[in-house]
Amino acid sequence: MHQWFSARVILLWLQAVAVVAATSNSNQEIRAGLYGLERNHLEGRKTDHLQGKKCKAYPGDSDWPSSQQWQDFNETLEGALIKTVPEASRCYGNATTGDSPECQSLSETWGNSSLRIEDPSSIRSVLFQGMTCMPPAFAPNFFSINATGKACALGAYPEYVVNVTSVSQIQHAINFAREHDIRLVIKNTGHDFGAKSVGKGALSIWTHHLKEKSFNWYESKEYSGPSVKLGAGVQVHEAYALAKRHEVTLVGGEGKTVGHVGGYIQGGGHSPLTSIWGMAADHVLSIDLVTATGAFTTADPTTNADLFWAIRGGGGSTFGVVTSMVIKAFPQIKATTMRYSMSTGGNFTQDKFWEAQKAYVDNFEYYADLGYYSYYRIRHVNGQIFHDMTSWVAPNTSETVFRASIAPVVERWRSIGVPFEPIIREYDNFPDAWADGFPQEPWTWNMRQASRFFPRSVLSNNTTRAASFNAIREVFDAGANLIMFNMRNPPGSATIDNAVNPAWRDILMFAIMFVTWSPSDTPKYVTQLSRNLTYAWNPKWKALTPGSGTYMSESDYIEPDWQESFHGDKYPRLYEIKQKWDPEGVFYAQNAVGSEDWEMGETLLGHLPSQNSRLCRK
Template sequence: MSVQLAINLARNLNIRLVIKNTGHDFSAKSTGAGSLSLWTHNLKDIRFYDSYHEGSYKGPAFKMGAGVQVFEAYKAARKNNVTIVGGEGRTVGITGGYILGGGHSPLSSIYGMGSDQVLSMEVVTADGQFLTASETSHPELFWALRGGGGSTFGVVTSMVIKAFPKIPVTTLTFVLSTGRDVLVDQFWQTLRAYFQDFIKYTDAGMYSYFSLNALSGNYVWTMQPWFGPNLTKTQFEEITAPFWIATRIIGVDLKPVYKEYDDFYEAWDESFPLESWGTNLQRPGSRLFPRENWENQTKLSETFEAIRYVVDSGGYVLGFNVAPNPKGGYPDSAVNPAWRKAVLHAVDAVTIQFWSSILTYDWSPLWRYVSPGSGAYLSESDYIEPDFQHSFWGNKYERLYKLKKQLDPWDVFYAQNAVGSEDFQMSENVFGILPSQNSRLCRRKPDPLRSSAVPDFRRTYIDPIVFIWTMTECEKLLQFDDG
């Protein structure tokens, strides 16, 4: 297999290896100057099973290659009269970095994370072995691959994921903008009224995808969409009735547009437009805000003001009211435990390069302050997230790091902010603070407290074909401080 050959070559010659699927990547995990690149995008096989048996599960399932994208997976599910859990973005690789990072979904408040649906994975590990990982075969690897992040423990070539019955969906959209008819105070009062019942919405299985900004001079709140799986319009209106009463008291007419659908695919297809890529949103960050912040009105007000601060300061906020803590439970995996307590996943972004450091050193600390002990979503996060180890994985990080060293003692797999990436450093920065993936990848000086034996056949010296450099060599060439 070509994947095995590439991994063996990278390991034996100490060449930097980069794994790329679709390129939907906020953290530059799929790029690296001078690297050997493995592209899984064309692994497009899809196979449907009416009845698949794995462990305690027996039911419909799909086996999908690592290159299958969300729109392809959803079409296959509709063709076979079932529903699967995937992302809202059309071109995301569903069985690639999406599930490996956890993967939130418009169906997460009912079924949990995308990674919760995986029954088995085919993967090539750092020693070149082709394995099947599941609850009964290589269970530790299976645990890590579900939420532990891509480009870290191996190259996944396919997955088997659960499928569910068709479900109806009701959606709601609206846009609120300040101007002649809506004052700034009314805008924020309306948004605060919406925030009030996030727990009730997710307990009902709802999911919402909304944006906030004042980039045009007016404040704009776009609800695109408020998503109600397994809900009729009447049920949707009953659950959200207090919000509509509040809008009338505030004096704002949102002009809501409801639509009812017979199945998930049609609702998703009409509700989530193809997202642009390579826009001027230079840098994102994120935070998972916990349910407990909504159980205390003081904490809720602090959370709301922290979100508002970013918008008032010129930022762009994407919000996801979602709670991947399904009533039926979820499997033990490497998914960030903060996800199981969250009711809001929020992404903040800057549009001007000059403001890049504000996101990390002004906005993000405020969001962390109002959500102590929580975390962030590794797949939509700050490129230089402070203490990314515990921000992305909480108390699971030590287990992940130990497993990384056992499975990949040669450090074949490296990616920005991946498990074990603290053992490396890029040799150059851009804008003063952002590690440049166009520079040399340097191994940090060994920490005696976290050292591990490396088999002798790994080359540790420098020659013209080697692209992973020792820190000593980098210091000689580039004269920068190891820190």
């Protein structure tokens, strides 16, 4: 066993084993004790002592729960309450130093997503947390020592985490947070880019160990066929493994360790299969969740239909805590994938690189309409342009057909002198194609991003496509890196009645710009990079795509007019549903529905709302 495993991590591992063993229980057993909670607790008592209170309670406030109240709460939870200790704290204090084996091991594995998601509070969006406890090798110079004067402070990590393994624990956590007016956050894996899983003085509901998964036949008025039921903690690789065992296909993400039914599906969820089957949220059949009153309920087309509509694309962490979903399963299909990388240098100049890219982008409409999906990156590396196609996916397509379809672009690239040696493979099922085509995602911590949809109407026109391509190159030349997707939503998907951003339905390109920094960079430099994203670069893309939008799960942390960008004309209905189901604001998350009613009192780098500050009603 690696030296970095602490006793606390071992305990969590043992708890996880116990949870996995319990996932074979029936749905009735999982809900055991559910209705033993007092009726007035389920419906939500009026908390008169909180009426008129403007800010959430924080440690040190007179209304913050006492140590005895936290102890009693833990007993109610049967010992599931964890007092947060930042993962990097092992590098600080009297017992250890940055040179200790424990700290060195942590530093060496800091980019390993499989390890980070096993910690109750670790997140990818640590910039917005304040980066208050990082391994010394990654501690940024551009943030001054935090207010406590310590090298490692809690910052915006939650005060306590509930390691939930049952619905009743979620109910108790919601009721406790509501009655004491404590900020409540929801975390599964921490893959979130927008700091929705943290908050100063918060109580966190950690759903990572809700691992129920099963294959079933589903019968309803709307659908009759195969389905899977997935608990909130099931990750994409676990869901695809289940699908492979039962010889079916699921519409899911490309990230291996991402949660399948958390923020991914609740935000809409694009997929390597989007071009043939649409968004992951389009195929949800039923949702189990706990609402702001502590009530456990189901949402489907006939029960709580408004919640069912909103959660499928309206965003996570704001309508309730989803405990599981039932999702449609498709027949098993074959797939062909292509991967490659290239770098400028020598005779392959940067102008030739962009000439080759233009030849590809000019065919985006053609490839999307074939049902293909591509995910690739263009980055600055040692003064050159490095480009890697993480995977170009052709669902339900043989290698022979795929090679014929890309032959014109490949021929054009060869004539330009593009140095690339593609790996093209055909698979008889999608899970294997996905596993080989998408390497495990790193746990990136030193980046900030912004993004935009480029619709068919823009890319199918020669003039506006050329202008868009030039704007993308212009942003890259100014210092941004790029992540690019070519996909569509299939014909007819715009008629699906859910909360998925309408702008998704006309997409041909999803473009992300991102910046990175090193710990030694100055505050001025990092601030300018961050401001460029929001105020200089992304406006260029928006000007070319009026009326479009972007993906809330991979967007600018301070996206201007986010309600329209993320939700289009569906936002008024989403806000109305939020007020109906959570009028007291029990659930809050950055840029989530209803978040405009709240504000944080401090900023980072002078312009980024700090999660390490009080959350108050406006």
